[in-house]
Amino acid sequence: MELTLDFHTDKVYDVIIIGAGPAGSSAAIYTARAGLSTLVLFRAEADGALGVTQKIENYPGIRGPISGYELLRLMREHAKAFGAEFVRGKVIATDLLGEIKKVYTIDGREFKSRAVIIASGAMERTNKYKGEEEFLGKGVSYCGVCDAAFFKDKPVAVVGEDDYALEETEFIARFASKIYLVVPSSRIKAPHEVIAEVQFNPKVEILLHHRVVEIVGSSLVEGLWVQDINTKEKKLLKVDGVFIFLGGNKPSVDFLMNQVEMTDGHCIVVNEEMSTSVPGVFAAGDVLCNNIKQAVIAAADGVKAALAVDKYLNKKTKITAQW
Template sequence: MSEVYDLLIIGGGPAGLSSAIYGSRSKLKTLVLESKSKMGGQVADYHEMENYPGVVDTTAPELVESFEEHARKFGTEFAKGEVKELELDGFIKTVKTKKGEEYKAKSIVLATGAEPRKLGCEGEAEFKGKGVSYCATCDADFFHDLHVVVVGNGNSAIEEAIYLTKFAAKVTIIVIHEEGKMDAEKLFQERAYANDKIEFVWNSTLQEVKGEGIVETAVLKNVKTGEKTEMDCDGIFIFIGRVPSTDFLEDTDVELTEGGYIKADEDMKTTVPGVYAAGDVRDKVVRQVVTAAGDGATAAVMAQSYLEAEEHWRDNVLKTDKQVVVAFWNPTQDDSLNTLQDIEELGVEADETKKLVKIDTYRNRLITNRYNITKVPTVLIIESGEEVERVENPTEEELARILN
């Protein structure tokens, strides 16, 4: 069997690298699997970085480099590969790449991100990070008293355009529909119409981006007449949606939204035990470097808790030859405390043929949910890894019966 990692992180952006730092620092054998030649995800394609808390003077590549260096300091391993398939059944999970490599891990963090949907027009890729942007919150501050163009007319486009007016002198929104028609909700439309800094160009798309080193001109095309016009501008913000990188999850039990984002709770847990999601690939509202890093840290901490609970259960319950008495309890409930006292008085811990395992239902939701424990106290008798008896709210007589 190949080497088994405690934590395998798919994606080397801020979420993945943050997860690696926390995982490796907790002594988990950690691997980051990144499909691109360099770490950083979307951030690696930008230069300026002014809104990461506590880091006043840095660039995006420098920040990502420090993330990676920090992870390596604690022993994180790195590998290059694009994931093709996941096998998530069982405790040991398998990750297969398009080149045929296989990696095995006990827990996985999915941090593959979400790419802004591209127009694909001429000059767009060339000027990305040099005036072409996909994030107003990230880059608006660079366009103080300048003219910027916004492409898109959905909720996010109009909301971002309004945000840009706090910085730019003028914002021109390019709308593919006829005058007065937008995809955004009426509330956003009304706010945009009422903003003196916003102007609209209707029935048009962005055809080309021009400039000498930085954005200087937006070439627009009228979708009705085919006429092309050039508009001087200092920046172009494109908001036509995002595409999460989740194609490799289609044949797994990881639940996705209609838009393809991963459904995960506030603990970053997905619908598959031991699999977590962090960063822009997760169904969330705010997508910033700082929130991605927070997601990654949470995912690693939860993965560590999962491994501790799972391995303790496997070693002390599923693999033992003894009869296991599992007491599910809550330390705040008198009935639970009384049941534990009754079990101790029956001498279970002194019996060499039995083993007592206590599960705090508040702290260990993994095992609690797996065995469908809905009431506490509950006592299970497990033999050879299989449940043979269950008693909810046991009386002293019932305990004496099942323990003797």
């Protein structure tokens, strides 16, 4: 769970894959096996739709039941065995229009490649809390690495319920005096060992099954009203900061900054080879607004995108199967 901030970024990869779910990991197996230097960027270990799924028993070849995270680990190990590199880093911006594509992560790193596969899934939030926009940058944050140091020896709240939120909580705990971890669900969707690490951190108080009512303050955040979903009791947490790491069901495409053609503002348009409107940029999996959201379909999309990357980079006239 240690965050790496000094990753070597001068290299130009053949392909950067954004997302390490079934789409991204399957694409990485194929690109790495084809001898293409492959970097996979992802937000957190047990992240994305499959990462938070407790039980899978319909993935071909894996009788199960198996946790989504365990299945992901198998896929990632497979890709790593062929040489793919997996690096944790939330992508916040991209520069895709040139021949060399640039991908920027929230902690300030820049990665370069000749092709990009977008496989970032569809788990973005759609709704905002009362007070969230008003206090954005005035105590409300979406990035522990960027902002935790501003809350040295101060109490903060973290709102989230998965591995991504827990990893951020651990980082923020290096600075904050106290963390209220506000979990809207009745359980935290993360591997047991990660939950245990946070549970045993003396700075962290977990408020399970609590919903956020409002973020309050004057010029800066001064508190967070939460409500216990079972008892309906409301209470004010006196905090100087509120970090929000929640998911929803919108495609994760903000980092594309409208460089590729989309419908409805967030559904990427691809052809039958998973190619977007920008040469060298491909997309796969749930991020495509697929009607059928299934791991095996996302994986197959990823494979198609990988074969199309091979065609693009090696200037082939048609896609060739890998045997």
